[in-house]
Amino acid sequence: MAKPQPSWGLTGPEVPPSPRTMRTLRKIQSHQVLTTSSALIANTQPPLPSDGLENGPPTAPVGASVRARAHRRARSNSDAATREAAATATAPAPTQRRPARKTGSGIGLKRSVLENLLRDGPQNGNTREGLQELKYLVLSTRVDADGDGMSSYRVYLWLILLNIPPLPTDDYLALVHRGRSPAYTKIRNDTFRTLATDPLFKRRVTEASLIRLLNAVAWKLHDSKTKSRSRPSSRRREMELLVNTPPRIAEDPSVPDDSSMGSSGDSTIYVQGMNVLCAPFLYAARSEVEAFALFHYFVTRECPGYICGTMDGVHKGLRLVDRCLEIVEPKLAAYLFSKGMQAELYAFPSVLTLCACTPPLPEVLHLWDFLFAYGPHLNILCIVAQLIRMRDIIFESPSPNKILRSFPPLDAKEIIALTVLLVRKIPDDIYVELINHAK
Incomplete structure (x- = not known):
């Protein structure tokens, strides 16, 4: 790339x-x-201005497909020129032009x-x-x-x-060509239902691309964990040889120190929900390589606590949702607590996926622009802001758990504005916990 x-x-x-x-x-x-x-890439003609990820793999040979598309495009341009000439000859006001349609591309x-x-x-x-x-x-x-x-x-x-x-494209391709990772089965069990009710996502992103990216990230995490386990073991053996003390069975270096590792080793390279967290990256990126670079960096640097076996970062975030709500909106917090509604029961998907589980997807992207600019930890306050915007409906409901099963559609502009106001009300010590809770 x-x-x-x-x-x-x-x-x-x-x-x-x-x-x-x-x-x-x-x-x-x-x-x-x-x-x-x-070689095929080098011979490919300039593509039509369509989404590169919305169609499945071609069923016809690639060369024939490219030639057919190039032929159709040339004919289309020719026809367009003919129609434009005819329209110019008959139009009463040739200087008037139809205003350009806003597409966001500039x-x-x-x-x-x-x-x-x-x-x-x-x-x-x-x-x-x-x-x-x-x-x-x-x-x-x-x-x-x-x-x-x-x-x-x-x-x-x-x-x-x-x-x-x-990121060089070859690095991503090398991970793809390694085949199925230890977490491949878990990935396949989740990808088919990723934002399944969102037509925008389903039209642009294929399940195959989602599988490839998650599988590549799983290989990357698998390799890093293998190296991190081998290095302490080697140092421990060197120290034992240095002091001439035989190792005890309980200190056997062959036993991994990470207690969260499952029997197959895949519990810490993929957890349920990573597919939804990955989805906006694939949707917004212009290539799988860019989406891979973004997603891998995000889960390893910004929220590694979210993808560990016990999801400690997610549970810390849920507790912070309750604490922050109690600070900025004590009456609403007291009402929810009196109904036994802690954040663990309703906010788990929103914390894990940075609100990507709540449609519409275009608003999620605007919200992520803000989170990447000022810190993903502010997602906790964005969830609190959504609760505050639902306050009247929650108070009127004798059973708020039915309302909180699914949040109302996102309004990124309103949520961001309210979140900025909430930041001022959070004590410094709590804010430090917000910053570090996903690490």
Whole structure:
């Protein structure tokens, strides 16, 4: 995935120079082409401006498919030119033009300040000030997107905010070609129901791409855990030999120190819910490689406590939901507690998936823009904000558990505005716990 280095001075890739180039890169890097040879990729004609991940693998030979699409496109352009000439000859006002349709890609539209900053980089090369300005723009303005939540630069914004370096495509392909990971069966049991009722997601992301990405991340986590277990064992043997003391059975280095490991070793490389957490990355990214880089970084650096065998980070987050709600809205918290409604009973999916389990997906993406700019730990307060917005309905219900089974549709703008106000009410010691709860 060769992309020019950004003028940011960061390690994330920059936005390609033109929408046509971006569409071409996206098609080349889609899951359909990941399984083809490099020779076929080199011979592929510029693709049609369609989503690269919404169609399944081609049933006809790739070469024939490419030739057929190129032929149809040439004929379409020719017909369009003929129709345009005829319309020009008969139109009473040839100078009038139909206004451009807003697609969020920037075509025919003036670029926003946020997009210009992403494209041009910070002034005078001051990365620190540029990042602060970038975060403020995310908070004060929304990322330009169409009705489906698609944006031409959102994935690059995420890569810059999370400071993720470019990942060679071959590294991802090597993990894919290793085949089934130890967690493959668990992954297959979850992927088919990932956002199953969301037509936007089902139209754009295939189950095959979701399986490949999760399986690749499982291999990556498996390798890192294997190395981390082997290194302490070697050091322990060296120390025992140094003091000439035979090892005891209870201290056998061959026994893994991680008590959360299951019998097959897959309990800490995949947990249920990772499929939903992965879904927005695949939806927003322009290639599987970008989605893999984002998702792997996120689960290993931002919330490793969410994917360990016991999900300690998720349970800490749930307890923080109760504590923060008690601080900012004590009456609502007391009412829920009197009904036996702790966050463990209703907020588990929202904590684990950063609210990705609550539709609509375009609003989830806007919420994630804010979380990646100011910290994923603020998701806890976003959940509290949703509860506060439901306050009147909860008080009127004698059985709030029925209401809290599914939260109302997300309104990212309102939730973010309320979350910013709630931050001021959280004591410093609780806020530190928020920051560290997923580590």
